Amino acid sequence: MSLKYRINAPVSVGQFLHVLHQSGLSNRRPVNDLHAINGMLRNSNLVVTAWDQNELVGIARSMTDFHYACYLSDLAVSQDYQGQSVGFNLQVLTQQQLGEHCKLVLLSAPDANDYYPKLGYQPHDKCWVLPRTEVLSKRAYSSAMS
Ligand SMILES: CC(C)(COP(=O)(O)OP(=O)(O)OC[C@H]1O[C@@H](n2cnc3c(N)ncnc32)[C@H](O)[C@@H]1OP(=O)(O)O)[C@@H](O)C(=O)NCCC(=O)NCCS
DSSP states (O other): OOOEEEESOOOOHHHHHHHHHHHTGGGGTTTTOHHHHHHHHHTOSEEEEEEETTEEEEEEEEEEOSSSEEEEEEEEEOGGGTTSSHHHHHHHHHHHTSOTTOEEEOOOOGGGTTHHHHHTOOOOTTOOOOOTTSOOOHHHHHHHHO
8 A cells, every 4th residue: 555645735625524534533523514624624734644546544633833832633544544554654744844842732532542652642631621612710710729
């Protein structure tokens, strides 16, 4: 199997949806909201892709400043191509685009939680997420501090 890897090659909404569905990541991404899917693609500034001819079979989609932090938001490899180092290669190529002090940060899907330690990622017990349903509140801050 000879795949081609590309950095920041154009990816259509349809191609992105295809790899999300084929990988299984679709059940954790807003695949029914095309506006969101389009926005996710257009507003990423580092997208590494794997192609079998014209078929998108793997993607690592990140937002980064290239110097301090790179948030790897989606890593997906189509099922038929999994277990062949495609995910690994996508991450190596992602890291190669970053400055020498830039760290990779991600939130693992539950099924992939055992994957990242194998590659050298370290868990972080001080990671915080504010769900969109939560409103920032100083009251919560005051009660947390008291
Ligand atoms: C997780 C994923 C990106 C890995 O990509 P991949 O190309 O299959 O993985 P690689 O071939 O680079 O890595 C293979 C190694 O990781 C292991 N691995 C792959 N997926 C794993 C998982 N979900 N949990 C634990 N280990 C996993 C393989 O067993 C293999 O280990 P080995 O080398 O000791 O045999 C891919 O399986 C995928 O798209 N899964 C569904 C979507 C998903 O969960 N994405 C992550 C979102 S955070």
